[in-house]
Amino acid sequence: MSDRLRPESTIDLAASAGTLLGVLREAPPLTHCITNAVVTGFTANVLLAVGAAPAMVDIVGESGMFAGVASGLLINLGTPTPEQRAASVEAVAGASAAGTPWVLDPVAIGALPVRTALAQELVAQRPTAIRGNASEILALAGLSAGGRGVDATDSTDAAADAALSLAARFGSVVAVSGPVDLITDGQRVLRIANGDELLTRVTGGGCALGAVMAAFLGAARRAGVDAFTAVASASLVYTIAAEQAALRSTGPGSFAVALLDALSAVSAADLAAGARVESGAL
Amino acid sequence: MSDRLRPESTIDLAASAGTLLGVLREAPPLTHCITNAVVTGFTANVLLAVGAAPAMVDIVGESGMFAGVASGLLINLGTPTPEQRAASVEAVAGASAAGTPWVLDPVAIGALPVRTALAQELVAQRPTAIRGNASEILALAGLSAGGRGVDATDSTDAAADAALSLAARFGSVVAVSGPVDLITDGQRVLRIANGDELLTRVTGGGCALGAVMAAFLGAARRAGVDAFTAVASASLVYTIAAEQAALRSTGPGSFAVALLDALSAVSAADLAAGARVESGAL
Amino acid sequence: MSDRLRPESTIDLAASAGTLLGVLREAPPLTHCITNAVVTGFTANVLLAVGAAPAMVDIVGESGMFAGVASGLLINLGTPTPEQRAASVEAVAGASAAGTPWVLDPVAIGALPVRTALAQELVAQRPTAIRGNASEILALAGLSAGGRGVDATDSTDAAADAALSLAARFGSVVAVSGPVDLITDGQRVLRIANGDELLTRVTGGGCALGAVMAAFLGAARRAGVDAFTAVASASLVYTIAAEQAALRSTGPGSFAVALLDALSAVSAADLAAGARVESGAL
Numbered sequence: 001m002s003d004r005l006r007p008e009s010t011i012d013l014a015a016s017a018g019t020l021l022g023v024l025r026e027a028p029p030l031t032h033c034i035t036n037a038v039v040t041g042f043t044a045n046v047l048l049a050v051g052a053a054p055a056m057v058d059i060v061g062e063s064g065m066f067a068g069v070a071s072g073l074l075i076n077l078g079t080p081t082p083e084q085r086a087a088s089v090e091a092v093a094g095a096s097a098a099g100t101p102w103v104l105d106p107v108a109i110g111a112l113p114v115r116t117a118l119a120q121e122l123v124a125q126r127p128t129a130i131r132g133n134a135s136e137i138l139a140l141a142g143l144s145a146g147g148r149g150v151d152a153t154d155s156t157d158a159a160a161d162a163a164l165s166l167a168a169r170f171g172s173v174v175a176v177s178g179p180v181d182l183i184t185d186g187q188r189v190l191r192i193a194n195g196d197e198l199l200t201r202v203t204g205g206g207c208a209l210g211a212v213m214a215a216f217l218g219a220a221r222r223a224g225v226d227a228f229t230a231v232a233s234a235s236l237v238y239t240i241a242a243e244q245a246a247l248r249s250t251g252p253g254s255f256a257v258a259l260l261d262a263l264s265a266v267s268a269a270d271l272a273a274g275a276r277v278e279s280g281a282l
Numbered sequence: 283m284s285d286r287l288r289p290e291s292t293i294d295l296a297a298s299a300g301t302l303l304g305v306l307r308e309a310p311p312l313t314h315c316i317t318n319a320v321v322t323g324f325t326a327n328v329l330l331a332v333g334a335a336p337a338m339v340d341i342v343g344e345s346g347m348f349a350g351v352a353s354g355l356l357i358n359l360g361t362p363t364p365e366q367r368a369a370s371v372e373a374v375a376g377a378s379a380a381g382t383p384w385v386l387d388p389v390a391i392g393a394l395p396v397r398t399a400l401a402q403e404l405v406a407q408r409p410t411a412i413r414g415n416a417s418e419i420l421a422l423a424g425l426s427a428g429g430r431g432v433d434a435t436d437s438t439d440a441a442a443d444a445a446l447s448l449a450a451r452f453g454s455v456v457a458v459s460g461p462v463d464l465i466t467d468g469q470r471v472l473r474i475a476n477g478d479e480l481l482t483r484v485t486g487g488g489c490a491l492g493a494v495m496a497a498f499l500g501a502a503r504r505a506g507v508d509a510f511t512a513v514a515s516a517s518l519v520y521t522i523a524a525e526q527a528a529l530r531s532t533g534p535g536s537f538a539v540a541l542l543d544a545l546s547a548v549s550a551a552d553l554a555a556g557a558r559v560e561s562g563a564l
Numbered sequence: 565m566s567d568r569l570r571p572e573s574t575i576d577l578a579a580s581a582g583t584l585l586g587v588l589r590e591a592p593p594l595t596h597c598i599t600n601a602v603v604t605g606f607t608a609n610v611l612l613a614v615g616a617a618p619a620m621v622d623i624v625g626e627s628g629m630f631a632g633v634a635s636g637l638l639i640n641l642g643t644p645t646p647e648q649r650a651a652s653v654e655a656v657a658g659a660s661a662a663g664t665p666w667v668l669d670p671v672a673i674g675a676l677p678v679r680t681a682l683a684q685e686l687v688a689q690r691p692t693a694i695r696g697n698a699s700e701i702l703a704l705a706g707l708s709a710g711g712r713g714v715d716a717t718d719s720t721d722a723a724a725d726a727a728l729s730l731a732a733r734f735g736s737v738v739a740v741s742g743p744v745d746l747i748t749d750g751q752r753v754l755r756i757a758n759g760d761e762l763l764t765r766v767t768g769g770g771c772a773l774g775a776v777m778a779a780f781l782g783a784a785r786r787a788g789v790d791a792f793t794a795v796a797s798a799s800l801v802y803t804i805a806a807e808q809a810a811l812r813s814t815g816p817g818s819f820a821v822a823l824l825d826a827l828s829a830v831s832a833a834d835l836a837a838g839a840r841v842e843s844g845a846l
Contacts, residue, residue: 253828327817341646341678365645539821546817
């Protein structure tokens with residue numbers, strides 16, 4: 001990747017991400033999550049570690065009003081019970097009415113019919129950002145039947161066209177997670193080569209990133225920063241913390257612990273020193 | 283706080299807490315929890331670490347009978363699905379009929395209507411103890427609209443009058459969690475200055491304390507110890523373990539791990555050496 | 565136990581388990597879990613650590629078709645909401661139709677009526693394997709009212725007759741977890757003396773083993789290995805990793821972390837060196 005690196009864009013994102021991280025920590029964005037039962041605790045801990053204020057309000061009769069007062073919202077479809085499905089629809093309506101930025105994470109859509117139908121319904125409400133692995137982004141764009149469960153069985157770049165298509169149709173920033181993260185708003189594209197393979201050995205390694213994106217979108221809105229920069233900043237902060245954590249780990253258990261410690265300590269200087277970002281054409 | 287410290291009351295609580303911890307570990311109290319989806323695993327691990335026997339029985343048709351045979355019960359309203367709401371009402375009826383002590387933790391009530399209504403319904407059943415942050419205690423007493431999510435936006439002492447009022451109306455021990463924990467039964471009051479700020483950086487840091495209170499109430503009932511002493515003992519054991527954990531931590535991830543280790547090892551001698559407790563007027 | 569040890573059977577199981585572990589890691593079995601809310605995250609992390617691919621698909625309309633494509637299925641009855649109960653019935657039908665091996669973990673059955681009725685309904689569908697503590701196995705066989713919650717209040721050998729009876733009636737491999745694990749298919753019996761008491765101090769210590777059994781059954785099916793060997797292999801791998809973790813732990817918190825690290829690193833050589841297995845009569 002180094003041959004295609006453009007140092008100036010690397011520096012730009014690292015600087016923006018560092019600034020936004022400071023904004024977030026100074027006034028923790030209330031980050032509303034409707035997420036799956038496997039990763040609720042880890043997701044809340046990731047948000048607390050990075051400096052945000054998580055709130056998992058996922059019942060009918062509360063999620064809509066809460067999305068209206070939250071700084072950012074995550075809808076993750078990992079274990080969509082009937083109650084969560086209804087609460088998600090309610091929350092998206094509340095977020096849309098109030099202008100709260102929101103992230104859609106269409107976990108394991110494609111072959112599984114209930115969540116796939118819900119994802120199609122929700123994406124039509126124009127999420128601020130969409131995060132998934134390549135299989136999920138392909139499936140959401142209608143270009144693939146999806147992966148098996150939450151595995152990424154397609155490479156990130158294989159989903160570039162699908163990401164562009166989703167960005168154009170729904171006005172969303174689309175982030176495709178993988179060894180290299182691809183982020184686009186339909187006009188601009190960034191590839192972030194940071195991260196560590198251990199993120200795939202911890203449940204919620206990807207899901208929690210969606211929540212961090214919601215938190216950064218909340219901070220960015222307050223700071224007048226655009227959604228593309230916010231989503232890319234969240235990815236950079238998260239993957240650089242993951243690299244730091246990997247250095248202190250002896251396996252996936254200690255990595256998950258070290259990731260939380262690293263997220264609470266990662267600094268603007270760390271981002272500037274570690275970012276491996278490429279901007280350019282799709 | 284040192285100028286208002288009364289050494290004799292410090293020693294009293296530490297001694298009582300040490301004795302009760304021994305009782306609990308010798309015959310682990312079966313601690314029935316209906317708690318939120320974010321913290322179920324952490325809460326069970328906290329209970330196991332301190333020496334109790336957790337059981338998360340939160341479905342209709344089982345929670346009532348189980349509350350009747352359990353040693354203590356926790357009702358935590360963090361993510362109250364319809365099933366959990368019905369199971370909570372059933373469990374409180376079972377606990378009341380059998381004399382099982384129970385704890386109400388009214389997470390994030392105030393602005394959120396579903397849980398607020400349920401909290402009002404449950405508090406009328408006279409919980410043995412109520413645990414919350416200042417915002418939640420104020421909201422439960424009808425004196426505030428509550429915080430934003432689970433944040434404490436009011437200081438502990440700001441909720442002193444609300445705590446007194448709840449204690450008087452419902453015969454409950456009321457514990458207000460914060461940098462200094464305030465505990466009252468309407469007659470007596472204790473302030474515990476132990477703990478560590480990292481408890482607020484781990485999801486379930488407060489919720490798990492409610493479960494520990496339920497466990498200590500179970501042990502206390504067997505030992506013929508009053509509920510006020512039991513609730514204060516739980517707070518002291520938990521916050522001193524937190525201090526020990528903070529010394530061995532490099533961030534919120536390692537803190538949560540170290541807290542479990544510390545809870546399993548904390549001794550009566552540690553309590554005597556570390557307690558910073560003040561008794562006195564509200 | 566050493567006086568009754570048969571070295572040759574120890575070596576046999578260790579060798580089989582080592583081979584199967586290699587098969588599993590080379591092609592991670594998609595392991596479908598419908599499990600309780602307390603241990604979902606830990607269970608997924610255990611599966612990822614050992615080398616399997618977890619997927620928690622627990623809603624109606626998806627669980628049946630998913631069980632049909634999964635390599636193995638776990639049904640754990642720890643917190644059986646109405647949605648999970650219906651999804652479990654659907655999943656077992658899907659698994660049966662497709663020949664997917666599946667594990668039933670009848671958590672805390674006996675006194676609790678809803679899960680006990682469901683366990684009886686599911687066991688009649690002839691699970692490939694049944695895992696529980698002695699109290700649960702006795703209750704499932706109709707020989708006891710069960711334990712209090714998830715505690716094992718009976719010793720492993722006390723459930724030997726119940727295990728034999730279940731194996732004969734339903735054609736299942738039955739694994740009774742305890743200080744010594746007992747595994748039988750009605751003809752053969754193995755006792756595995758590996759493990760550590762800390763497994764009982766971490767929530768999900770037993771539940772996650774059920775998931776590992778489902779993963780090993782998936783790998784075994786592909787490799788043409790029988791279910792009895794698969795279940796015993798899963799127990800051996802898990803309990804030897806637990807011994808390694810205990811050596812690096814200072815309490816239940818650090819043990820849970822170290823267990824995940826150990827599961828990701830445990831090797832065939834470790835199994836051969838550490839196995840304490842006895843085969844013989846019940």
